[in-house]
Each structure stands twice: as C-alpha cells, then as structure tokens.
Amino acid sequence: MIAGRRTHWISMAALGVALCGAAGTTAQVRAGQAAGARVSDARSRADALVARMTLDEKIALLHGLFPPMAAGKTANELIPSAGHVDGIPRLGIPLVRESDASLGVANQVEQRKGDVATALPSSLATAASFDPAIARAGGAMIGAEARDKRFNVLLAGGVNLTRDPWNGRNFEYLGEDPLLAGLLGGAHIAGVQSNRIVSTIKHYALNAQETGRTVVDARIGEAALRMSDLLAFQIAIERGRPGSVMCAYNKVNGDWACENKHLLTDVLKRDWGYQGWVMSDWGAVHSTVKAANAGLDQQSGQELDKAIYFGAPLRQAVEKGQVPVARIDDMAARYLTGLIETGAFAAAMPAKAITPDYAAHAEVAQRTAEAGIVLLKNDGDLLPIARTAKRIVVIGGNADVGVLSGGGSSQVRSVGGAPVEIPLSTGGSASFARITYHASSPLQALRKALPGVRVDWIDGRSLNATVEAAKAADLAIVFATQWTTEADDVPDLRLPNHQDALIEAIAAAQPRTVAVMETGGPVLMPWIAKVPAVVQAWYPGQRGGEAIAAILTGRVSPSGRLPITFPADASQPPRPRPIGLDRMTGLQAAAAANPAAAAGYTLESFPVDYVEGADVGYRWYEKKGLMPLFPFGHGLTYTHFAYRNPVVRGGRTLSVTFEVVNTGARAGVDVPQIYVGREGGTAPMRLGAFTRVALAPGETRRITLTAEPRIVADYDTGLPGWRIAAGRYRVALAHDAADRTMVSTATLEAQTMKP
Template structure:
C-alpha cells in the first residue's frame, strides 16, 4: 500500500511564513523583501486587502477606475506608494487571446510545450520565453501565466501539449529557462500548476493521491528545479486536491514544501476559480486570489479583512501576503519598469523565426525505413493528404491559445464540453502545402483532403510519394477519449500506405497516439502542434534543409493499456452525472460534481521509468529520435565519489551536419529500480567532427527522498551509468562507486 501524505498538516508551519526569507534578487541598496516590507509598513489595511485579490476583466466592468485590458487578470496599484497596476495574460505558448477578447490583436505563437521539450535544449526554451515576454511588455502586460511544468503521467491528458513531458530533470530545466527568458523583460512569470494537475477530467474536484517521497522525487522535483533555475516571481497553485486538501489551501505544499523547505520568497496566486475558503487558504499559504469573479465568493476581500480583525488570520500573515506579492514584482523588475502608455510595435517577422527554430529543433523523426526521407529529388509527383495541410497547422486549445500573426484559416467554436467557453478548434495560417511547393518548385505537389478514403488511395497510387497529415486536437478542460487518431484517420493512413509504398505520415497531435498502421508506413514524423511557422518547419525537415534532431520527451505506448491508467479516472462518473443533469435539468444541482480520488500507483516512476519497472516495451521510448546523419559515442569514462561525471566523445560519422542528444541514465546497482535521466545535452556537429563532452549528474536524481531525515539521501555504493540514445538504450553501461550523502529537502 502506498504511504499517503497526511491530508492536512498542522497550521504550526504558519510560523515559517513570518521569518526572514531569502530573496529572488538583490540590489546594492536593499533586498527586494526588505524593500517590500518597508512599503507594506506604510499601507492601510484596506490597501493591503486590495492587493491580495484580483479582477477577471471579462466579468469586472465598473469595478475599477483604471482601464481594463480584456485578458486574464487585473490588480489595481497604489499610486501614492508607487505600487504599479498589474495586468496578467495567459501565455504558455505566446500572449494569449483565446476567443479574440481583444479584437484584431495577434501575437507570435510558439509550438507546443512538448515541441520545446523535444529540443532538449535549455537555450531554445529561454529564447521562446524571452520572445513572448517581449511581446507581453509591448502589449502592456507585466505578469504572464507561463511556466507550465506538470509532468505527463497519463498520455491522454488534454493539456499535455502545454507542458514539458514526463521527466522531472528535463521539464524542470527547460521550464526554468523559459521562465528566465520571460522575466528578462522585467515582467513576472508564474510556474504552474502546483501540483499534480495531471489530468483535465474532473480537474476541479479530483483528489490526487501519492506518498510524500514519491511526490518529492517526481512532480515536486520538476517544480523545484524550475524555481531554482528560473526564479519565478509567482507560483500558481492548481485546481485539484492533493492528498485530501485543495492545492490552493494545502499547508503541506505551500507552507512546508514551497516556503519552508525551498525558501521560496515570491507569492502564490490561485488558479482562476481555484479558491474555496478564506482563513484556511490564507493560513495554508495562498497569497492572492486570482480572477475573483470565477470563485464562489471574493474570499480575500471583505471576508479576509474580517478574519484578520478576528484573529482567524494573523495580521503578520496578511503583511506577509502583501510583501510576497511586492517581492515578486520588485525582484523581477516589474515594479520599477512601468508599462508603456500604449501598445508598442513588435518585430513579428523576427519573432516568427524564434517559433520556427523551435519547431525545427523539436520535430521528431520517429521512423525512416529505407531512408525515404529527406524527400528524394527524383520524386516528381507528390500528393499531400489530409490534416488541412493546404491551409495551415493545428493548434491546441484552451487558455494557451494564441491568435497568431497571419490569422486563423480555420476557427470553429465548440458547442459543448467543458472547454466550450474559452477554446476554439483553431489552425495557424502556415500551410505545409505552400511551403513544400516553395521548397520544391520543380515537383508537382497536389492536395487531397482525405475525407474520401478511396479517392485518397487512388491519388497516392498515381504519385511517386504520398505524405499523409494526421491530426488530433486536444484542449485544456477535456481529456481525449482514447489514443487512436480521430475521424477514421488510422484507416486513411492504412489505405494510402496500401496503395503507395513510399508513404510518409506527419502527425500533428497533442501527445502520443497509437499507430496500428506503423509496419506499413516507412517514415513517420512527429510534428506536435508546430506553431505559426509550422508549415515551413515541416517542409524544411521533409526536404532535408533542416536535419531532424528532436527527441521524444514523452513515451509513446503501443496501447493505452500499457500506461498506469488506461483512461481518465472519473470520466465514467462525470459523464453519467452530466447525462442525468441533461435529462432532468430541473433536478440538476449546479456545482454538485463529487470529488473522486486518483491514486498515482506509479509513484515517482513516471513515464519511461514505469515502462522499465513493469517490463513493458513502448512503441517509441522517451528520448527516441532519428537523424539524417549518424553519430557515434566513444571513449566513455565515468568518475564517482562525491560527484558523478561522465565524459565521452561524440562523433558525426555521417555526411550531413546535425545535432545529437546524448543522455545519461543512472540506477543503483542491485536495487531493481528503473534507471533515471540524470544528465543530457545537445551537441551540433559537422560531418566528421568529434567533440569531447563532460556531463555532471544532478545529485537529486541519484538520491531517494527520505522523509525521516527529512531530505535527499544518496546511498553509497555501486551505480550503473548508461550513455544512451533513449531511455531503453543500454549499449554503453559502466559501473561507478558513489559516496553516501544527504541533502536538504
């Protein structure tokens, strides 16, 4: 039986809130925290209360004398003290404008988070963050709700595409760099959603259950690394419960882990609609109620003032809430860098190249049998089939949706479902068909929409090569029903492959899909949601202008049954309740959805670790990705003791320049546990070039979390170290001895 973290921890850890905390940054004059406390000391109680709850602009008309930009959030400033107005925007993949709240306002759309993760390149993650942060400032936003780092625990999660995969080291490092890039513009980035928001089905009522050690070694480690790397001004807590308490009033998560153990100095904001109480939430560590109109009450308005007056919430706690908010603004530079009075010009053409480079580095070549790719120059007739490849590339839905430069050639409002009010089925105007025609002007390239399978097969038969574009739309607030491609696209691919042996499948999906046709198709390209220059990126990769270098940040299962859970937990229950409510609306009770548990039986063994632990061979493993050139690893040496270092040569033995992603996996010899990704890098080499690389293992990956310390414990002894191309590669394995060690939580 999995040991559970206690559902509620003593409020005694509230004392940790009132002691001195370290700072996010320091000026020669004073620390951000000290400066914040000096400002708080000059405030009235009403001014303090005004800063700890924020408006949701679409529902807040007449609630402020200041202009409301249609967006995610707004908090008035205090002019007499120099406290700035805060305007917040959704922003994981660009400055969001989901259902065109701001008419005509466009922004640069990055590829999905999984595409960024697939680059295995912190520099690319940082560049993407810096780009969207610059656009946010130009649009007069100073807080971006970016920095999604929730680990992929289930392949059907509708929001997987926003995040950075299943491994805590990879996700934490890239999220941290993305945050740092955003904040380089002197605005605040969040890190979110803290914690265990691992599915969208019932996300407002689900209770995520897991033992403390397992949680610390997986999802919390990803957050910890992201916070250490990016130093975000704010943390956004999640909708769901964690071990019995709502994440936004969870003393264990907010007080014990975040503020005491990690000494986090910034502020905790709620997710929109994620607050359930006043005194409990404040005492548990929530600092600000966001989007107050989406909660049942303005818990941090008059009720909080009354709670402070009665002593239910200590006055020192209110002061700490406000000081943390100001610390986040001051330390990131947002406090002292006023927003422009009006929107500024944005170099969209330059920014589009950031999106394109991310897509090109993140697209994964899954299969290339017979080296069918890059496209043969002798192919004079190519047919593109399906996926609306004539007009654009697919985008994921929800709060991360960007209305991209160039417009949306396809935009279909939803008529039902949990995402109906804020998501649309949307394409970016970047046509793979147009891009391929431009890249191959001497080739006849035609398009067939694929709705008629027989016609598609006939078109493929009459061509030299067929490229089938298959899509799977996913969105926040809803999980996919299964991992099959929707709308009979599996049958379409199989029919085309049966008619044309030179068939390439290009997948634009929110995560893994099953591939019953894989044996028939010689080449498969995982393009994710490739962003506003996705058509150009796909064309460059297919034609060989760009050598594919992406690696899977998420395991692709053979079937959903291989994953720890074969379908969203609670889906049947919620579907039944919704059906009953629709059949008997007079008896339906608003907001009466029951809470239900999700037992994360895999514990810390998320993703590829689960497959190794259970002895299950995936369709494609974490870390997998092919290239148009070849790489060799040579002269591997490993040193141990206090620090694990691995040195080796990487050689490009092929005929093209390309990038490789060496990965280091480590496991304690004889433990029986799966090996863990402990280090990685991205190396770009010319043909014939060799480079010596040294990687240092992240010590917390080598350790286990020991709740009795409490802290991290490396057990001294022998460890197996694999220099690998993916999570299943054990071609080069050495053994090294490590010293015993302990580390703070």
C-alpha cells in the same frame, strides 16, 4: 546529525548542478549568491512598503479581478484578459495586468478584437528540443510581446509532469521527466522575466488530468512526490526564479492545492526558501481562513470563485484574530517581492500598445518547431525527400491552409489569422476554446521548397479518390491530427475520425508514404509497420508549415527527441483511460437533458491513486518490463552518431566523459543522455543529464555529462532530505531511455542534501 550515522549536508548551490562537467560550478555559486542578495533586498523594500500601508490597502493587493466579469469594479482601464490588480499610486505600486500563457500572449476567443500575437509550438515541441536555450528564447519572445501589449504578469511556466498520455493539457507541459521539465521550464521562465515582467510557474501541484480537475484528489506518497512532480517545480524555480507560483485546482492528498499547508508553506516556502507570492488558479479558492493560513497569498480572478474570499471576509478574519496581521503583511510583501525582484515593479508600461517585431518573432517560433520535430521512423532513408521524387501528393489534416493548435487558456490568435476555426457546443472547454489552425500551410511551404516538383493536394475525405491520388504519386505525405484542449481529456489514444483506416489505405496503395503527426501527445499507431516514415510535429506553431517542410526536404536535419513515451497499446500506461470520465460524461448528458436540474448538482470529489509513484513515464515501462512503441529520448536524424571512449567518474558526483562522433555524411545534431541508478537496486534508471551537440560529418567532440545529484539520490522522509547512499552506481550512456548498450559503474560517497 543522526544517531549512529554520519550525515553530511550539502546545499545545491555549493554542489553545483552543471550538466556538462564542473567548469560552471564556481560561476553558479556566485550567481546563486547574487540572486539571494537580490531577493533579500527586494524583500526589504517590500517590507518597507507594507509598513506604510493601511489594512485595506494590503487586502486590496490580495485579490484580483477577472476582467470579462469585472465591469465597474475599478476606475482603471480593464484590458480584456486573464486578470487585473489595481496598484497603490501613493506608494508607487504599479497596476498589474495578467495574460495567459506559455505559448504566446493569448486571446482565446478574441476578447481583444483584432489583437494577434506570435504563437510558439506546443510546449511538448519545446521539450523535444532538449535545449534550454530554445526554451529561453521562446520565453523571451512571448515576454517581449506581453510587455508591448501592456501586460506585466504572464501566466506561463507550465511544468506539470505527464503521468497519463491522454491528458488534454499535455501539450502545454514539458513531458514526463522532472529534470527535463525543470531545466526547460526554468529557462522559459527566465526568458519571460528578462523583459522585466513576472512569469508564474504552474500548476502547483499534481494537476495531472483535466477530467474532474476541480474536484479530483491526487494521492501519492511524500517521497514519490518529492522525486517526481515536486522535483520538476524545484529545479524550475531554482533556474527561473519565477515571481509567482500558481497553485492548482485539484486536491493533493485530501487538501485543495490552494489551501494545502504542506505544499505551500512546508515545502515551497520553508524547504525551498521561495520568497515570491502564491496566486490561485482562476476558480481554485475554497476558503478564507484555511487558505490564507495555509500559504495562499492572492486570490486570482475572484469573479470565478463562489465568493471573494480574500476581500471583506479576509478583513473580518483579521479582526476576529483568525488570520494574524503578520500573515497579511507577509502576503502583501510576497506579492511586492515578486514584482520588485523581476523588475516588473519599476518598469513603466507603455501608455499604448506597441506593435511587436512580428517578423523576428516568427523566426523564433520556426526555430523552436524545427528543433522540436521528431523523426520517429525512417525506413530505407525515405526522408529527406529524394531529388528523384517528381510527383508528391499531400493528404489531409487541412495541410493546404494551416497547422493545428491546442485549445484552452493557452490558445493564441496568431499573426496571419485562423483559416480554420470551429466553435464548440459541448465539453468543459466550450466557453473558452475553439478548434483553431494557424495560417501556415505545409502544402504551400513544400511547393516553395521543391521547385520543379509537382505537389498535389487532396483532403482525404473520399477514400477512393485519396487512394488513387496516392497510387499516382511518387510519394504520399499524409497529415494526421488530434485536437486536445484544457478542461477535457481525450477518451482514448486513437486518432479521431477514422484516420487510422485512412493512413492504412494510403500505405497499402503507396509504399513510399510519410505520416506527419500533429497531435497533443502520444497516439496509437496500428499502421506503423506499413508506413516507412513517421514525423512527430506536435502542434508546430504559426510557422509550423515552413518548419515541417524544412525537415521533410532536408534543409534542416531533424534533432528532436521524445519528451514523452509513446505506448504500443492502451494497456501499457498506469491508467488506460481518464479516471472519472464516466461520471463526468454522465453529468454532461444530464445537463443536456435537463439544464435546470443539472444547475444545482455538485460534482463530488473522487480520488486518483498514483500507483506509479516516482516512476513516471519511461521509468514505469522499465519497472514493468514493457516495450513502448517509441521510448522517451528517441529521435532519428539524417546522419549517424557514435559514442566512444567513455570514462565514468564517481566520488562526490557522478559524471561521464566521452567522445561524440558524427559517422555519417551529413551535418546533424545529437542529444547524448545519461541514465543512472544504484547497482543491484530495483528502482528504474533515471535521466541524470543531457546536452545537444551539433557536428559536421566526421567531426568528433569530447563531452562531459554530470548527473544532477537529486536524480542520483532518493528522498528520505526520515531526514528529511535527499540521500545518496554509498556504493556502486550504474551509468548508461544512451541515445534514449531504452538504450543500455553502454553501461558502466562508479562508486559514490554517502551524502545528504536538504529538501
């Protein structure tokens, strides 16, 4: 109780966070209670095991090997992968093998010769589905393959919000909105863990750029952080219950994320009640005493740090009384709790690797790509490809052999091989990334889907030949590519290698031009007015060619919606280019010129002030009155949908009941969205709820969307906690974040919620 003010605390479990009405509230409360009981039982079992351990056995669990650099450090088999932690056989504690990442079981530069895996589309494609079921199916698939390959921890679950469109790792994450990222991230994690293996959630927190990622100091206010990046993590943890949280490389408000007591202990473990373990990112540990006491539970990939901080130095710190024995017990117990609760502790691993059901898993990858491809523009209904088109030319992007994938730790060596693979000689990712294509040819898929149609191919390298081929065809389909990767940001948002000029020339020669974009995120489109149809395919995974052909030909109606705003020009985002890029470029140049001198150079930390605060992405655009090229939530279909008879209700929760009508002549999928904000307030509206609904032509369905309470609320550092102020609130029933054609109001009661 706060003096002079009535304060009513409610828990999120009691309130329920159903997106579609209150029907699921009772079931959710029961599920939450059951999950809490499971965690309590897991912790009790973990504590009993820890009580039987020696100090050396406990500490042995708190630091893990990096197998490529750990030869001779264990008597157990070291599978070339991300990480390895020996078990304790006398207590039945299993050996742990860890693999990257969110898009499939990674094998970036073929550490395991000949080992392939199913490659999902980029996480932005999954996010574009706006469908937790799609996210869960993808997680379940890669989790099954991880188990078949004898891994029991998957370093998946990336939910870092997109604050800058040029971030090289955007493709691994789930967009710019905390509700969307949290719900889909939680579903993906739950899918992975349905195989009785652990999924992490990462990178906690504010790992928002790759330039200087190991030294950058991300600066933001407490309330803004709670309402944006941390809310995405909080929702995903509630929904997915990950066994482990991976802390990030960067600093947050002056402290390294992996020794940041406020993030690790105050927020994660105290406020959110998280019971699993915090592992470091690989090479992200900087101390022993401070890190352990701040809440880091395990040092990962110890060979990549300057020292094995959680080995002998941790034992010495305990002996000196610098780290309490109780803290060591808690670190070990959290590790075991994560393994026990997820089922990884008791689930025996195969003695030998098992060949997964790759055919069935490829279908999962294709469904994900089809659900996530976004039709950005379709003037004159140029798409789907008309039956009258008898001669089509496909141009560029290596579309004759495959589709592009992103680089870094998430890189999957997919089933079918890599028809294009280009090693790197420079850049932060050169040691562990290659420009790689999956063997899924859009050209071949189109030829198969369009029997009787002549589908020609030209690589686009000769401008004159390309223009002539475009003129001679009934339809030109040009594939544009932008490769992005972990450890490097893109210097600007233009398509590389003069592709903009190529697209413009093709469109000038052929008015019936379709641009298919295989990019890591938003790019500028200076030619947009001259190209009637644009399809955003992201990195579409190992069945990307088939998925693209299905969308272009109309076998599948496009249903993806943008999880990220596309700026009209580079001046619109909060930062037009990567902060610190010049100093990083200078360091790379110095290293190339004088490797011996550069070896002793230490890159100094530098700040990035997140001036947008909680107003990330589309909220920044609304706050500044900017018109993007394409707004968050945007996506066209081959039919049309209308919303009718909305009824808005207030009181304890904010909901909208309405009819969705397919007014077109084709079946399709719509993604209704509601955006909420306090009437008369200055804060931009926020995505409060969404759903996917498939409708036949003429079909009507009545839908209820209930806003997530923490989206309606503001974070109050004075409580501390979430506060919904009494009063009237605006609700926009919308097709995207810029749609304000149907706005209603409702009155809410005052409420507060715990952090």
